[in-house]
Amino acid sequence: MVKSSLFLGYEIGTGKEVTVPIFHTLITGQTRLSGKSTNLKAMAKQAIKKGFKVLVMDTKINLADFEGFGNQIPVCLKQTTDPLVLRDLLESINQRKITQFQSTLIDITRHAKTFEEVIENAKDMLEKKRISGFKKDACTTLIDLLARLIEQTKKFKTTVNLELPYPINVMTVNDFDLQGQQLIANTVLAEVLTKFENVIIMLDEAFKLLPQKWGSPCKQRVQEYVTQGAATGCFLWLATQFLAPTSKDAMKAMPIKILGRQDHNTEVEHTLELIPESKGKYSDSMIMQLKLGHFIVVTPEGSTHTYVCPEFADRNECIEVAMEIRNPSDIHYVFSVDKKDFDKIRKNRPLEEAAEQVEYPLDFPVDLPPITKPDSTVFTMEVDDPEAEKLEPKPEEPIAININLDKIERRIKVRTIIRSLNISDDTIRGKILTIAHEGFFSEYRVLEEVTDELAKRGWSAQYRRVQNELARIARDGIFGVKKIKKGLFYTLAPNVIFEEEKVKNVSA
Incomplete structure (x- = not known):
């Protein structure tokens, strides 16, 4: 049996990575408002890289969620007289x-x-x-x-023997009546359980297949699959937008739960019941206000409020979403393209965007010295905060720098932006920049060190407000940021210069 875990995203407020083991999993949340299908597809792509095959049973009338995802296989249905x-x-x-x-x-x-x-x-x-x-x-x-x-x-093309020839196999059953879909699910679960190893079955719209108040042909089969499948690495990922009409036996049997937004009181109540020791940690209003991509992730170790990263999303921007300084709808996606497609994209871009590109010859020399990995990465975060100090930019002056690499000339355009900023210790930003002026940020500092230093000086500041202000200062390019296992580290950017000036009644 393959044993592994999947990367989900980052913990809200801390930015720590959140992973879950590959096991029986329940995913819930409102359609179009939670991100269930996006999450399922991202998890499936990771699972196949770890040696699993995935079987998607597509029961939705609308094919948009799984259109173009995986490869179609024939419907597997065995007649039963049980x-x-x-x-x-x-x-x-x-x-x-x-x-x-x-x-x-x-x-x-x-x-x-x-x-x-x-x-x-x-x-x-x-x-x-x-x-x-x-x-x-x-x-x-x-x-x-x-x-x-x-x-x-x-x-329709059907078979009595299930075959999974592709990494991701999609069985579309929405042309069958509901009872036919339930019979197909019964057949598929039995086939995988008895003939396959390391297979993940994705069942969406579980409320239709596993009703709470009456029977269905696949209800008992799901229980057998969940209790016996782990021995051969066969797992079930169950997704539903409605908890109340879905079999509670099936849901409670899932040790991994990824619970998204709900807006009905009954659905919220059932969501909280699925979270161990949720009282005092999660509330009705919190479940109702979960943003797109935000889930409560429950594992045997506990529960975590998590932003689940969509496939291809910029990881740094996902961290910003988890740190609550970026909206989930504002993240960018990174796709790999070959050189031919890249040249087409570059050719069709507007002139003003092309002017910012670094140009290089097509025949790149092979004898250039190797590129070394930087010691740290500095990135900026866009935050529109009316409370932040206003920055008054001076005219931009592009500077041309000629770089000679083995007698091969490269021309790189560099922008320099000079900003001036008046500070005082009347605001959180002013306090942080005051200790920066005194050399505190000459080395990388974590959030806890910053709050401790402020407290030593008798300056009280809420943990979250200091955290957000550090992110804003980094966004303005005053601080550099790098992320390691312990969290985010901040240091003074090398291009920041402090000038002493005595001014009366200065406010930050």
Whole structure:
């Protein structure tokens, strides 16, 4: 069995990485407002790199969520004459318990091996002179259901033997009736459990397949898969936007839960019930106000408020979202393109954007000295804060620098922006820059060191406000930032110069 973990995103407020083990997982949240499908696809892409195959059962009428994701495979459906499965089919149609039909189902399935034979037995029972209303209803309903399933299987390519030839396999079943989808799920779960290893099944719209109040043909099979699948590395990722009508037995059996936004009181209540020791840590209003991509991630070790990174998203910007200094809708995505496509993109870009590019010959020499990894990375963060001190830029003066590399001339355009800033110790920014002036940030400092230094001077400041102000100062280019395992480290940028000036009544 393959054992591994998946990167999800960053913890809100700290920016620490959040990972989860590959295991049975529940993902919930409102459609279009939480990011369930985006999260599932990003997790699936990671899983296949770790040796797993993924099977997506697409039950949605709208194909947009999984369109172009993975490769299509034929629907796998085996006809069953098990009276318990057929009873669950009838319960799914009638949306109520119908245990009184059990004896009738046993009679009409006796010696039958196909749907056609069950239909013939049911018709024979209807021809009997003495038949109760219950039996008549059961036979009529079952005949109609099985006849429709037979017609649907004739219209589409189906198989009785499941094959998973691709890393990501998509089985589209939304052309079948709901009860047909449940039968297909029953077949697929049984096939994977008995014939495969290291397979992840993704079941979306779980509330349709696993109803809470009545049976469905795949309900018991899901329980078997969850309790037995881990031994062979076979796991279930269950997604639903509605918790109330979804089987609680299935949801509570998932040790990993990724819980997104809900706006109905009942759904919020069920969400909080899935979080151990949630009282005092999470509230109704918090669940209702979770932003796009924000989830409560529950593992056996505890729960974490997490921003889940979409696939291809800029990781530094995702950290900024987790630090609550960037909106999730403002992140950028990074895609790998070959040189031919890159040249097309560069050629079609507006002239004003092309002017900022660094130009280089197409035949790059092979004898250039190797590029070394920088000691630290400095990046800026865009924050629009009306409380921050106003910066008054002076006219920009581009400077041309000629760099000679093995007698090969390169021309690099560099912008220099000079800003002046008056500070005092009346604001958080002023306090931070005051200790910077005194040399405190001559080396990299973490947030805790900054708050401790402010406290030593008798300056009280809330932890979160200092954290946000450090991010804003970095965004203005005054501080450099680097991220290591312990968190974010700040230092004074090398181009910052402090000038002494005595001014009366100066305010930051």
